[in-house]
Amino acid sequence: MKTAAFVGNPNAGKTAWINALSDAGFEVGNWPGVTVERKQAQVQWGAEKLTLIDLPGIYDLQKTNNEEQITQDFLESQPVDCLINVLDATHLQRALRLTLKLRMLQIPMILIFNFYDEVLKNGIEIDAVKLSRRLVCPILCVSAFDKQAVGQVKETILAMLKEPFSGYRPLLTQPLEEAWVRQVNTLQLAQPFASSLALQKQAYMQLCEAQPQAMHQALYQAIDSLMSHVRQDPQRRLLKTRLIDAVLLHRIWGLPLLLAMSFAMLMLIYNGSSPYVGWLNQLTLWMQHGCQLLLAGVPAWLRSLVCDGLLAGIGSVLSFLPLMAFLYFFLGLLEESGYMARIAFLMDRLMRPFGCSGKAFVSLLLGLGCNVPAVMATRVIEEESSRRRTALVVPLISCGARLPIYLLFAAAFFPGQGGVIVFTLYGLSLVSALVLSLILSLPEQRRQPWMVLELPVYRRPSLKVVFNKVRQEVKNYTRKAMTVVMLAMTVLWGLTYFPSGEITTSYAAQFGKAASVIYQPLGFGTQWPLVASLPGSIAAKETVVGFLASVLRDKAEAPLDFAQESKNLVLGLGEAVKNSVVHLADFSQEGQDAGLISEIGRLFDDPLGKLRAYSFLVYCLFSIPCIMTLNALRQEYGTKLMLKSIAIMVLLPYGMSLILFQLGRLLYWLSMIR
Incomplete structure (x- = not known):
């Protein structure tokens, strides 16, 4: 099986091309650092089987950061039959630096001038024929979203794999090229059995070491010479981006706009998904009632396992898929538009006093969806200590899996204020993460290095890419719910059913009642x-x-007529679709399982009920992260850091909830005395 490796600058579109060629479904985004590890997909085009490798975005081959280390180690240690160098055609001068370095690896290479649709819109003229002749590489001026271009790229890759390859000559000044030829001849005499390609590569590397300054100047002279075949007006190309940045990156109102957009995004996620959440809860009840009819003659424990355990538990979990979909949709829009990188830029000034850079904030922002990819994304942070510190604070960011708990308790205890409650919890998680980062950075007692980050041009978000991201994330969420969560819910059902078949005397009840003393101060x-x-x-x-x-639903409630329920279910779907649009900006509407909300609301009926409920939400916010996140921490940074994270998130939630409740109760009694 042959291997084709995709290499290029960050945000050049490598992953988008692999997705187009293989349907691999890798994450795509219009911001640097999406690919932070080597990914691969296997395809078969006719009789040819290929492995497509997606390497991290780099600017050079000097191993100065984690991405360059991963890319160069792979290219040096693994056999690669073809390089596909993806270049942002709107920034060729910057991209050609890497192209010239890749040529001297002496691997057959194809150049993809990506975003060619933007090239045409911006009036840029590229003489690809002359560039191809100078570089001795086929050049394809295409866009990853052009279906016809996908076939063209496939044909070019297959043709490249069949053609003989004799190597590339470096684009150097005449004296340096003559020196390179002499060095190749010298190496051939010393190593008569070595391949000519290896000797050409070795000669180039030795020349770079012997005359670094001259080779550096020759590199930029070659780039200038190549750019003579490109005509462009930089002012026209960047005009739109500069006009938008003048508003969104303004030194006074840039941050307030970011906070306002974040609040609006959470509100839209909450209101847009609520009608679908309510319908899926209705679907779960319908399935339970149907299952009870089908299993009427089986033992009570088996019927309880299926209806009250699996269907009630997993059904409630899956009913929050709309929340995940809406969350990842809006995050996808931020990434695709190019604003995600601006968020890192805006937050860098605020993050620096807390021992982090703006890139760390991007990881924290990803944690809103799931802490696992957020931990992985810390790889784009240059400094090792900052990477480890960010990975430790990522679990404090409220992931999408916690959102169902917030909405359930918000609807029960804070009707009409769900969006505000969710926003305060997200704000608390961010502030706590920053404070913890500051505490962890104090022993270092030194300034953070300046952040270097490429700001991509603004692009109209591709809905195809955004929806693909949503599909992949929801698919991953569902897979987790149907494996880890399903197993956990089965165990929990057993703890709530045995030994007597009554929840109030079950093992879970015994544990809960025994441990309640510890949690009463909270x-x-x-x-x-x-x-x-x-x-x-x-x-x-x-x-x-x-x-x-599973525990709180009223088991004595008689099911409705099954036929009528089926009819209501069908009608309810249309109503949910309508309400999701009509009430998108209605921040007061609720749309969840009324029965479960009612049961939750009856847990606390004293004057401090809302405070107790909020204290529980704060505890859930900071509790030990899920197994998936712990495993990601262990894989990336070792068992020691994972155990450190567990220790922090055992002590932190108890302390935060204790302070919140006791201080709130004190203020309440003081107000009563007055």
């Missing part, structure tokens, strides 16, 4: 179901909702 320890739901959240945060649904 306010919510008076309700054992809340305490008993916490251990399962280590498997996945979604299990808290499923557990409470």
Whole structure:
């Protein structure tokens, strides 16, 4: 099986091309650092089987950062039959530096001038024929979203794999080229059995070491010579981006606009998904009632396992898929538009006093969706200590799996204020992450290095790419729910059913009642179901909702007529679609499972009920991260850092909830005395 490696600058479109050629579904975004590790996809085009390698975006081959280390180590240690160098055709002068370095690896190479549709819009003229002749490489002026171009790229790669390859001559001044030829001849005499390609590469490397300054100047002279075949007006090309940045990156209102957009995004996620959440809860009840009819003659424990355990628990978890979809949709828009990189730029000034750079904030922002890719994304941070520190604080960021818990309790105790409650929790998680980062950085007692970050041009988000991202993330979420969470919910059902078949005397109840004493100073320890739901959240945060649904639903409630339920289910889907659009900006509307919300609302009926509920949400916010996140921390930074994260998130939630509840209760009693 032959190998084709995709190499290029960050944000040049390598991953988009692999997705187009293989349907691999890798993550794509209009910001640097999307590919932070080597990824691969296998394809078969006719009789030819290929492995397509997606290497991290780099600017050079000097191993000065993690991405360059991964890319160059792979190119040096693994056999590669063809290089596909993807260049941003709107920034050729910058991209050609890497192209000239890649040529001297002496691997057959194809150049893809990506974003060619933008080249035409911006009036840039590229003489690809002359450039191809100078570089001795085929050049394709295409866009990854052009279906016809995909076939053209496939044909070119297959043709390149069949053609004989004799190597590339470096584009040097005459004296340097003569020196390179002499060095090749010398090496041939010393190593008569070595391949000519290896000797040409070795001669180039030795020349760079012997005359670094001259070779550096020759490199930029070659780039200038190549750019003589490109005509462009830089002012026209960057006009749109500069006009938008004048507003969004303004030194006074840039940050307020970012905060306002973040708040609006959370509100839209909440309101847009709520009607679908309500419909999926209705679907879960319909499935439960149908299952009870089908299993009427089986043992009670088996019927309870299927209906009250698997269907009630997993159904409640899956009902929050709309939340995940809306969340990843808006994150995808930020990435594709180019604003994600601006967020890192805007936040760098604020993050620096806390021992982090703006790139760390991008990792934290990704944590809103899932902490696992956020931990992986810390690789783009240059400094090792900053990478490890960011990885430690990532689990404090409220991931999408915690969102169902917030919305459930917000609807029960803070009707009409769900968006505000969610926003305060997200704000608390961010502030806590920054404070923890500051504390962890104090022993170093030195200034953070300046952040170097490429700001991509603004682009109209591709809905195809955004929806592909949503599809992949929702698919991953569902797979987790149907594996880890399903197993966890089955175990939790057993703990709530055995030994007597009654929840109030089950093992879970016994644990919850025994441990409630520890949690009573936090306010919510008076309700054992809340305490008993916490251990399962280590498997996945979604299990808290499923557990409470299994424990608190009124089992004595008689099911409705099944035929009528089926009719209401069909009608309800159309109503959910309509409400999702009509009430998108209605920040007061609710749309969740009324039965479960009612049961949750009855947990606390005293004057401090809202404070107790919020204290529970804060505990869930900072509790031990899920198994997936812990595993990511272990894989990236070792067992020691993972154990350190566990220790922090055992102490932090208890301390935060304790301070919140006791201070709130004190303020309440002081107000009563007055």
